[in-house]
Amino acid sequence: MSVFAGNSLDGLFVAAVMLTSGLALGILFDRLLRLVFARVLGEENE
Amino acid sequence: MEFIAANPIIAVSALLTIGFTVGVCGGFFGVGGAFIVTPALNVLGFPMVYAIGTDLAHMAGKSVVGTMKHYRLGNIDFRAAGLLLIGTTPSVRLGVAAVHELERHGKTDVYVRVVYIGLLLAIASFMFLDMRRQRGPHKTGARKRIRLSIPPMISLPRSGIDSVSVWTVICIGALTGFLAGFLGVGGGFIRMPALLYLVGMPAKIAVGTDLVEVLFSGGYGSYLYGRAGQVDITAALIMLVGAALGANLGALATHYAKAARIKRLFSFTILGTAIAVLMKQVGLTIPAAIMLFALGLGMAGAIIRALVVGIRAERAKKMTDQPALDTVGVTTE
Numbered sequence: 281m282s283v284f285a286g287n288s289l290d291g292l293f294v295a296a297v298m299l300t301s302g303l304a305l306g307i308l309f310d311r312l313l314r315l316v317f318a319r320v321l322g323e324e325n326e
Numbered sequence: 327m328e329f330i331a332a333n334p335i336i337a338v339s340a341l342l343t344i345g346f347t348v349g350v351c352g353g354f355f356g357v358g359g360a361f362i363v364t365p366a367l368n369v370l371g372f373p374m375v376y377a378i379g380t381d382l383a384h385m386a387g388k389s390v391v392g393t394m395k396h397y398r399l400g401n402i403d404f405r406a407a408g409l410l411l412i413g414t415t416p417s418v419r420l421g422v423a424a425v426h427e428l429e430r431h432g433k434t435d436v437y438v439r440v441v442y443i444g445l446l447l448a449i450a451s452f453m454f455l456d457m458r459r460q461r462g463p464h465k466t467g468a469r470k471r472i473r474l475s476i477p478p479m480i481s482l483p484r485s486g487i488d489s490v491s492v493w494t495v496i497c498i499g500a501l502t503g504f505l506a507g508f509l510g511v512g513g514g515f516i517r518m519p520a521l522l523y524l525v526g527m528p529a530k531i532a533v534g535t536d537l538v539e540v541l542f543s544g545g546y547g548s549y550l551y552g553r554a555g556q557v558d559i560t561a562a563l564i565m566l567v568g569a570a571l572g573a574n575l576g577a578l579a580t581h582y583a584k585a586a587r588i589k590r591l592f593s594f595t596i597l598g599t600a601i602a603v604l605m606k607q608v609g610l611t612i613p614a615a616i617m618l619f620a621l622g623l624g625m626a627g628a629i630i631r632a633l634v635v636g637i638r639a640e641r642a643k644k645m646t647d648q649p650a651l652d653t654v655g656v657t658t659e
Contacts, residue, residue, distance in 0.1 A: 291553025294383055294562075295545050301563055302387025303394075305570035310391065313574045321641055 340370060340619075341561050345384065345568025347622035350629050351595075352388065352569070353576020354588065360385045361449070362595070362622065363565070364510040365442055365603045369614045374435040375425055376558055378510035379551030383562040385512055386544030388569045393537040401534030403484040403527065406495055410517075410539050413499025414506070418543055421507020422550045439607050442509060446600035449515055453593040457586070474524065485527045494524055499539065506543035507550070514540060572626065579629045582636025591628050595621045 344366050351359035360381055367377035396402055428434040476491045498520045502513030514536050521532040551557050598621040605614035 287555075288553050290555060291549040291551075294552030294557045294559055295386060295549040297559060298383045298387040298548055298562060298566070299390055299545060301566055302390040302570070305387070305566060306391025306573070309570045309574045313578065317578070317637070320637060321644065 338564055341564040342568040343619065343623065345565030346572040347568075347626040348565075349388065349569035349572025349574075350576040350579075350626040351572075351592065353573035354579050354583070354629050355576075355592065361442075361446065361509065361511040361515065362599050362618075364438075365446075365599055365606075366618050366622070367561075368435070368439070369602055369606045369611065369618055371611075372558070372561075374438045375429050375551075375556050378425060378438070378508075379548065379554075379556040380558045380562045380565075381510035382506065382544050382547035382551060383557045383559065384544075384565040384569060385510070385540060386548050387562070387566045388573060389512070389537055389541040389544055391570075392573070393534075393541045396534030396537055399530075399534070401530045402538055403482055403531050403535045405480070406482050406485065406521075406525065406527070407535050407538040409480070409492060409495040410499035410535070411542060413496040413501075414503030414539060414543060415546065417500040417503035418507040418546050419550065421504040421509075422547065424504075424508055426554065436607070438509060439603050442603050443600050443607075445505075445509070446596050446603070450593050450597040450600065453589065453596070457590060457593070460586075482525070482527075485525070485531045487526050490525050498524065502539065503543060506547055510547070512540040512543060575633060576629055579633040579636075583629055583632030588625075588629055588632070591625055595625045 344363060348359045348363055351362075363381040363384065364374075364377045367380060368374050372380065393402075425434055425438070428437050474491050474494050475489075476493045478492050479489045480492050480495075481488050482490060498517060502517045502520075505511050505513045505516065517536050517539060518532055521527045521535065522529065525532075527535065548557055548562075552559075598617060602614040602618040602621075605611075605617070
């Protein structure tokens with residue numbers, strides 16, 4: 281079946297890129313939004 | 327290496343919108359909403375096999391941070407996750423093999439669309455019934471756990487479960503794994519209720535353990551589709567940008583929005599997605615795409631609106647509290 285054909289390196293590359301990008305983007309937006317919300321709610325004065 | 331295998335002409339904004347909408351819904355409800363991505367990509371022109379592969383790749387990326395957060399909070403039952411993976415691993419592969427077999431006969435699009443229509447209608451119906459039950463006069467608190475005592479039995483100390491059939495957990499993993507490989511979904515909409523009512527897990531542990539499964543299904547599925555050259559990595563990364571932002575906003579919105587109202591809107595979005603897939607099947611591609619985007623943006627817009635209203639109210643409350651405190655300070659001096 282076609283599932284056994286193809287290049288395993290491509291598959292590993294796709295999975296690795298998506299997992300590392302997900303981690304990086306997730307952390308980035310998490311920090312960014314925390315910063316924005318702290319400013320908006322004026323929590324930096326507390 | 328050629329990664330943009332599907333090569334459809336899809337605007338970056340459309341992919342960002344899909345990712346953002348699904349991210350907001352996933353962040354708000356806890357379960358992914360990836361079952362909207364594959365139909366949306368297909369309606370936009372992706373051949374079904376690429377839509378599934380790309381959806382799985384974006385799903386893998388999206389679930390990493392959520393899994394880490396729940397790991398830090400101690401919300402993952404690793405024994406249960408291990409058992410689920412025993413069922414998931416071969417069945418993801420089986421799902422992918424089934425898609426590739428259909429692809430050899432040129433029937434992937436129609437078969438997967440039909441399964442999607444049935445699945446989306448079933449989820450929407452269940453959600454409508456559940457809402458009706460909760461509004462009705464006979465609404466009850468927690469549902470009873472359904473016990474299946476097929477040996478061997480195992481204990482799950484992290485979840486506070488003395489005894490559960492190994493087969494129950496493995497079968498849950500196997501069913502959702504096949505759906506992941508075949509449809510490109512996370513399977514949380516089946517796994518979550520199954521972990522709650524068949525295994526008896528506490529809700530927080532079920533969410534964390536479910537995310538481990540989503541991460542694994544997405545990662546392994548994107549590997550299997552990626553090695554067959556059926557993942558459009560550019561599209562997946564663009565969707566991931568929207569999803570990462572949307573997921574964080576959706577999670578923040580849980581503090582402000584009323585879940586019942588958003589849940590009703592979500593049910594209509596799922597129903598609308600099923601109708602859009604049906605429209606695509608009969609050749610009404612443009613109306614299907616318009617409908618899907620209107621529903622998705624309406625859904626994300628409602629959650630973001632609740633977030634903005636909540637923040638404004640909180641800010642206004644802080645500003646009114648501040649002078650009052652100052653006055654107290656002055657009088658006591």
